[in-house]
Amino acid sequence: MIELSERALDSLPPHVRVPRFDRRSLRAGIVHIGVGNFHRVHQALVIDDCLEERGNEGWAICGVGIVPGEAGRAKAATYRKQDYLYTVTEFAADGSARVRVVGAMINYLHAPGDPEAVLLRMSSPDTRIVSLTITEGGYDRDKVLAEHDPNGVPRTAFDFIVEALERRRNAGFPPFTVMSCDNLRSNGDTTRAIVLALARATNPGLADWIEREGAFPNSMVDRIAPRVSADDRRMVNGFSGIEDAVPAICEVYTNWVMEDRFCNGRPPFKRFGVTMRDDVALFESIKGRLSNAAHMMLCYPAVLLGYRLINEAMGDHRLVKLLRDFWRIDAIPLVTPPAGVSPHDFTEQVIERFANKGINDQVLRVAHDGASKIMVFHSKTISQLIAGGGALDREAFMLACFARYLFGRDGRGQSFPVDEPQLSEEDWTLARSRDPLAVLRLHPFRDLHLAESGAFRQAFARFSQAIAEKGVSRVLDELVA
Structure with a gap:
């Protein structure tokens, strides 16, 4: 050497x-x-x-x-x-x-x-x-x-x-x-x-x-x-x-x-x-709302299922289906692509990139600082879905998984480190309280007013309860069926 x-x-x-x-x-x-x-x-x-x-x-x-x-x-x-x-x-x-x-x-x-x-x-x-x-x-x-x-x-x-x-x-x-x-x-x-x-x-x-x-x-x-x-x-x-x-x-x-x-x-x-x-905003939108947002959609259920590498999580057909449904139903209809860019081709390339076995990308690297990243990459989609009466299941499922992730233990009982630098002591106290809507009230999510949206509140509570009773794996089965 x-x-x-x-x-x-x-x-x-x-x-x-x-x-x-x-x-x-x-x-x-x-x-x-x-x-x-x-x-x-x-x-x-x-x-x-x-x-x-x-x-x-x-x-x-x-x-x-x-x-x-x-x-x-x-x-x-x-x-x-x-x-x-x-x-x-x-x-x-x-x-x-x-x-x-x-x-x-x-x-x-x-x-x-x-x-x-x-x-x-x-x-x-x-x-x-x-x-x-x-x-x-x-x-x-x-x-x-x-x-x-x-x-x-x-x-x-x-x-x-x-x-x-x-x-x-x-x-x-x-x-x-x-x-x-x-x-x-x-x-x-x-x-x-x-x-x-x-x-x-x-x-x-x-x-x-x-x-x-x-x-x-x-x-x-x-x-x-x-x-x-x-x-x-x-x-x-x-x-x-x-x-x-x-x-x-x-x-x-x-x-x-x-x-x-x-x-x-x-x-x-x-x-x-x-x-x-000059149209950087359109490139930012397609990348942030389709690629980065998919990373966040993937990582929290993945870590709770016991996956530690992104490419291993992409071997779970249910998680791939979750991403495809998120793109097709929720995100792509709300995104204006730059001239010459196909959202379908872009997302197919994302699937290939996430599945790359050579780079051993860590699920926890992606999950890190999730309170900030979720706001950056999902806030606009969530807000538009709420305003337009769209389907909220996948976004609510992701946040319900994020809430479980904050406890640092997966469905197999294995612990993992949680790194959320934007959460204050007050946020942590709230997140670990008995309030079933605690995560929706965290300081980083305050501008979304999720707890005040009846539709989102109900969807989040439903998934949170289902995960607590059945586990993430069974809830994911039902969501992508």
């Missing part, structure tokens, strides 16, 4: 693709906050390809981690030891794989350990884009504003963005484009609203400048990037012949659609696979 480093690139096995550019000539034009698996197999690969073209040397990435504590420091140390290189192994549905070393990231800063270094990098005129993958829950505007301390050290990604933009304004530099790459409807508009609210709370003049000069393009991003377990790491490292402490795994499929709205230049994205269009 060859330890991954800059000096080892010339000695790697021939089946491994290595960076085809001189990393010593690169400059960090992009600061990316939240270097998780998704960024590393999505945006970073586009930039890696871009850097192979002469003239793009100024678009390398400086990663920024905002996770505090030992875990955040260890991640920074690992990247530094590997010269900020890592491997990506892409698995096709037929089981074939290809591996590459990604060299687009040339530095990595740990914000809690050295916030000033992050601010200096973001306020440098070399930085022209600040991008984000901080997960859906990181865009809670009320929480961001509540955590902000104008006289303290920046804590959230938005604290760093606003402080860096203020320094740039004071120095006479133009703003950078803020580019959200998270699974969020209107992610650019949402980011813009939070940044402006935070800036206006401390400096109205700064907010006016950002509003006038800045840019926040909306984008749709799509690729499955599971967590990498210790077994996964040994497997992909064995395949590559490289000792990589932080390898990434993904499917072959990838998609990125983005508005061409930048204020300080951008890489030639279109030449490297990014679709630049």
Whole structure:
């Protein structure tokens, strides 16, 4: 096994693709906050390809981690030891794989350990884009504003963005484009609203400048990037012949659609696979309401049935039927697809992607932060079904399964970890109370007013009682019959 480093690139096995550019000539034009698996197999690969073209040397990435504590420091140390290189192994549905070393990231800063270094990098005129993958829950505007301390050290990604933009304004530099790459409807508009609210709370003049000069393009991003377990790491490292402490795994499929709205230049994205269009909202809708929503529809009954891998759950014909019924009856009639996109073909591709055995995508990875994800990917469908008198069975069944999932035990009596960072202590007390409608009253779901909808309340109560009496398996049988 060859330890991954800059000096080892010339000695790697021939089946491994290595960076085809001189990393010593690169400059960090992009600061990316939240270097998780998704960024590393999505945006970073586009930039890696871009850097192979002469003239793009100024678009390398400086990663920024905002996770505090030992875990955040260890991640920074690992990247530094590997010269900020890592491997990506892409698995096709037929089981074939290809591996590459990604060299687009040339530095990595740990914000809690050295916030000033992050601010200096973001306020440098070399930085022209600040991008984000901080997960859906990181865009809670009320929480961001509540955590902000104008006289303290920046804590959230938005604290760093606003402080860096203020320094740039004071120095006479133009703003950078803020580019959200998270699974969020209107992610650019949402980011813009939070940044402006935070800036206006401390400096109205700064907010006016950002509003006038800045840019926040909306984008749709799509690729499955599971967590990498210790077994996964040994497997992909064995395949590559490289000792990589932080390898990434993904499917072959990838998609990125983005508005061409930048204020300080951008890489030639279109030449490297990014679709630049004005109708991003339509792509967001079909992806979020058909693909991401199907992930949520699948994962909660799946975990209660004892499945731990998405591809194993897709071997249960009842769960596949549940998804097909959700699409055909509930979601597709409410979605307007972009020109040239067939919802039927799209959902058939989703079936194939979810069934990919190569990536071992974890059910609990998908279930994580469900209170936020359900609102992002199901709220519009639920609201439209209620308003239009549509069938509520599948949405009510999903939420009844989510309610059982919160107890962390499946139908076989096996326990599993529950990770719901958006639920407060008050929410947890309510969720575990004797109130049969408790989940409908949780704070993250407050805007849906589900407990006040007679039709939804009745459907949810019916499924909750049936699951308690018969178990998820029998209820699923009846639902898809």
